[in-house]
Amino acid sequence: MLGSPLPIAAFSLVTMSLALTPAVADASHRSKHLPRVARVAKSIQSTLCAKAPIEVVAGAESATFSIARCDGTAIPAGVDQLSVLARPAGASRPADSITALGKVRGAQLAPGIRRIDSRLVERLELAVDHFRKEGQPARVVLISGYRPRSSGSYHGAGRALDFRIEGVRNEALVNYCKTLGDTGCGYYPNGVFVHMDVRDPGAGHVAWVDTSRSGEAPHYVPNAPQSPASADAPDAKLPGLPANEHRESGSATEAPTKTGDGHRFL
Numbered sequence: 001m002l003g004s005p006l007p008i009a010a011f012s013l014v015t016m017s018l019a020l021t022p023a024v025a026d027a028s029h030r031s032k033h034l035p036r037v038a039r040v041a042k043s044i045q046s047t048l049c050a051k052a053p054i055e056v057v058a059g060a061e062s063a064t065f066s067i068a069r070c071d072g073t074a075i076p077a078g079v080d081q082l083s084v085l086a087r088p089a090g091a092s093r094p095a096d097s098i099t100a101l102g103k104v105r106g107a108q109l110a111p112g113i114r115r116i117d118s119r120l121v122e123r124l125e126l127a128v129d130h131f132r133k134e135g136q137p138a139r140v141v142l143i144s145g146y147r148p149r150s151s152g153s154y155h156g157a158g159r160a161l162d163f164r165i166e167g168v169r170n171e172a173l174v175n176y177c178k179t180l181g182d183t184g185c186g187y188y189p190n191g192v193f194v195h196m197d198v199r200d201p202g203a204g205h206v207a208w209v210d211t212s213r214s215g216e217a218p219h220y221v222p223n224a225p226q227s228p229a230s231a232d233a234p235d236a237k238l239p240g241l242p243a244n245e246h247r248e249s250g251s252a253t254e255a256p257t258k259t260g261d262g263h264r265f266l
Contacts, residue, residue, distance in 0.1 A: 050075060054128055058085040058142040061093075068125035074118035077102055080109055082121060086145020086161060087113045107158065114146045114158040120198040123180055124161065127196070130176050131168045139166040143193040154184065160197035162186075170194050171224070178207050186210060189225050 049070035056063055063085065067078035080101050084094060091112030094101060101109055109115045128138045144162040147155040154160035165173055170187065173194045177185035185207040186195030191214065199206060212219040 051125060051129070052132070052138070054125075055137055055139045056082060056085050056142060057139065058145075061085060064137075067121050072122055072125065074121040074125075076118075079116055079118050079121050082124075083109050083113060083116045083146070083158070086116055086142055088146055088148055112148070114148070116145065116161070117157070117159045117198050120159055120161060120196070123177075123183055123196060123198060124163075126180065127173065127176055128165060131165055131173070133167070136167075140164075141166060141193075154197035154199075159199075160184070160195060162193040162195050164193050174207070178205055181205065187224055188212075 050066040051068045051070060053064045053066045056065070063081055065078055065081050066075055067082060068074055077098050081098050084098075084101075087093070091110070094110040094113065096110070104110070107115055124140070128140065132138050141164050142161065143164070144155065145160075146158050147153065150156040164170060170191075170193065174185050174187040177183060177194060177196050182199045182201055182203045183206070184195065184197040184199055184203075185205075187207070187209045188195070189209065189211055209221050209224045210218050211221055211225065
């Protein structure tokens, strides 16, 4: 009959149904967004995660730090610290901390010091990762980085490094370098380093062999001289360098770059 009260049991069921409906709807709403939340969480985790630190040696200076996140992108603080180590001979080490330098915007990190291109730092990480041995720290020896007097050079733009990885033969290092796109790779059979630079998208694979010795004019050859040693064999006994030689190196002339008229040297 109209107006008569519902039985107690029926009233309880109606109340429970009304109370549960918003919760069920909310759970359904959340489930639709779970994949997006998971992706965001994974992205944050990847950003916070850093790859294993690398010991970077530049003449008498050295530091151990991470240069890339777990997703392979460069860590700004790592870029700045590498840039300080890759500075030219005439530039003094900044008194400010890496944290303070990180607040500086633009290409110039400090007087006479240019920020190394982050894409080059990412390529350096790829090379280190490729040759990294479990349980052994990676050690990169910088020979030359930013060279402001190298007009028109990738070194002059903070887009090139001359370096070696301790325990890795330079033949093996340059062979790996040549697998990276839009990258310049220079091999110097009579030197102690490999040149790597980052080029504009579409440049493809650019590589060269220069048999000149330190202080000599570049001498490019089509192929590297044959060596009886395996290119993949370890080379832990590389010659040492005097302090600051990494800042004074002038023998790392870059690749002959093709132009419409033939070649020009950078």
